[in-house]
Amino acid sequence: MPINITAFDRSPDGGKGLARDTRVRWALEEVGQPYVVDLVTFAALKQPRHLGRNPFGQIPTYDDGDVTLFESGAIVLRIAERFGHLLPDDATARSRAIMWMFAALNTVEPPIVDVTVAKIFEGDRPWAEERWPLVLARLRPRLDQLTAHLGQSEWLDGAFSAGDLMMVSVLLRARPSGLLAEWPLLDAYVARGEARPAYQRAFAAQLAVNTRPADA
Amino acid sequence: MPINITAFDRSPDGGKGLARDTRVRWALEEVGQPYVVDLVTFAALKQPRHLGRNPFGQIPTYDDGDVTLFESGAIVLRIAERFGHLLPDDATARSRAIMWMFAALNTVEPPIVDVTVAKIFEGDRPWAEERWPLVLARLRPRLDQLTAHLGQSEWLDGAFSAGDLMMVSVLLRARPSGLLAEWPLLDAYVARGEARPAYQRAFAAQLAVNTRPADA
Structure with missing residues (x-):
């Protein structure tokens, strides 16, 4: 299965890259791993489905088939440990x-x-x-x-x-x-x-989500 | 060389275990590693010697001979990875x-x-x-x-x-x-x-520092 992350359906920042999913997208772009995004509305953040992924009802979350994680720090560390590139060998x-x-x-x-x-x-x-x-x-x-x-x-x-x-x-x-x-x-x-370049791709991806037409 | 950590010479909490060195002491007690403590006064926190250990001028810091670290999270993770016991094998x-x-x-x-x-x-x-x-x-x-x-x-x-x-x-x-x-x-x-028991030992150690006579 592909890596799955969650992000705001509409970020409070309107797409300036300040929401914490941008960090996870950036890390995945740095290590060259494709991912799919499950967009979560504000109302859905506090629903059982999302609370099952993160008891604090926040984005981002991450699921690579082996583990479901929340906390951007833990997710970026997992990506770095699993796919290399983001941590020194020493x-x-x-x-x-x-x-x-x-x-x-x-x-x-x-x-x-x-x-x-x-x-x-x-x-x-x-x-x-x-x-x-x-x-x-x-x-x-x-x-x-x-x-x-x-x-x-x-x-x-x-x-x-x-x-x-x-x-x-x-x-x-x-x-x-x-x-x-x-x-x-x-x-x-x-x-x-x-x-x-990896940041640029991550930023563009979150911006596209946040600037899409309301009926898309 | 033994593990060396830094702690407040006198903690603002007076010894309630709320300063961040208690976390590091606790982790070292859980994994059974002895350590020595370098006490740092408030004035010394912002002096070059301590800023060389932590540019933010905070305690705790940690030195195991191979690496000097600050941030209680990073230190506890290092202790867990190096000495076992605090992270699952899976x-x-x-x-x-x-x-x-x-x-x-x-x-x-x-x-x-x-x-x-x-x-x-x-x-x-x-x-x-x-x-x-x-x-x-x-x-x-x-x-x-x-x-x-x-x-x-x-x-x-x-x-x-x-x-x-x-x-x-x-x-x-x-x-x-x-x-x-x-x-x-x-x-x-x-x-x-x-x-x-490991917490009890850590707490007692920081309390002894913080309740010692002023001229000790």
């Missing part, structure tokens, strides 16, 4: 690449999501303006520190890896607020990720 | 255990940290009371969904794994606010984790 370099996946998801993504929450979900609340500097103060050190680590390097630790795939995917979410541009080295790093 | 069960590690760190921990931020860091702000229901509304579904998955099971997916170690560690952080008690099945699940 065991210690491999551990470091996986470390950068966790750093993206547990250290860098949460304060970026907080920015989205503050801007989108709480942007019209009476505290929005006064609270904004606090939200930014929690994100800023992370992006400063990541910049200091990256410097002029092309990728985080040698060749492009699943760690870069995840870090670029997470940083992309800081672009709509205009923040990413304030860290030019990270902005350029993200642009290098986006320039990869 | 490849698909192993992928699912790793999935639960990512679920703990990327889906469950962020809204729990947001509770801490709202209570501790923003508790005296003028918006604290009005904003609290929004913070809780983002956490509640996650704990409801996790409860629905766990049900009456002892662990998340068969035998105790690194996924449980991480999920218990993350849920523990919802206890000081009194929230964890509102989800009795999760509270009991955490208690099962805490009852493990």
Whole structure:
């Protein structure tokens, strides 16, 4: 059976590649594996069929015939371990690449999501303006520190890896607020990720889903 | 050389086991590996020596002589892969255990940290009371969904794994606010984790550090 993933029927971002299925599509494109997509509406996310794939009712999920997984980090790691290309052969370099996946998801993504929450979900609340500097103060050190680590390097630790795939995917979410541009080295790093042919194919595939006519 | 980890010289929690070094100590106790601890003061976290171990200036870090790692998820995974015991032998069960590690760190921990931020860091702000229901509304579904998955099971997916170690560690952080008690099945699940001899040893070790006399 082909690899099956789930994605939003209509992503809240309208196709900017910020939904987490883009990471999985990107990984599958990097390793050259075809896949089919099961589109899930918001209503269907909380229905038994999807909750059987992911008890948290989120996309993406992944099924390769042997295992059904949720969590984009776990899925990208599974793809990397199963099909190669995205992790170094050397065991210690491999551990470091996986470390950068966790750093993206547990250290860098949460304060970026907080920015989205503050801007989108709480942007019209009476505290929005006064609270904004606090939200930014929690994100800023992370992006400063990541910049200091990256410097002029092309990728985080040698060749492009699943760690870069995840870090670029997470940083992309800081672009709509205009923040990413304030860290030019990270902005350029993200642009290098986006320039990869595999990313281009993944982005085009999710965009096609999100911009198709309503009756398609 | 022995395994070396870093931990807070004095943890902000005063020794309740909520700092992320407890997860690493617990994993090392589960696999029966001795380790030495390098205590780091808050001032030293941002000094070049520690930034060389972790560019984000956080604890814990880990060094087994072959590789230096940060991110508690990456460290626990390295320990599990290197010393056994914490991941199933079966490849698909192993992928699912790793999935639960990512679920703990990327889906469950962020809204729990947001509770801490709202209570501790923003508790005296003028918006604290009005904003609290929004913070809780983002956490509640996650704990409801996790409860629905766990049900009456002892662990998340068969035998105790690194996924449980991480999920218990993350849920523990919802206890000081009194929230964890509102989800009795999760509270009991955490208690099962805490009852493990390896956890007890890890907890005692971090407590001894945090309750030693100031001049020790």
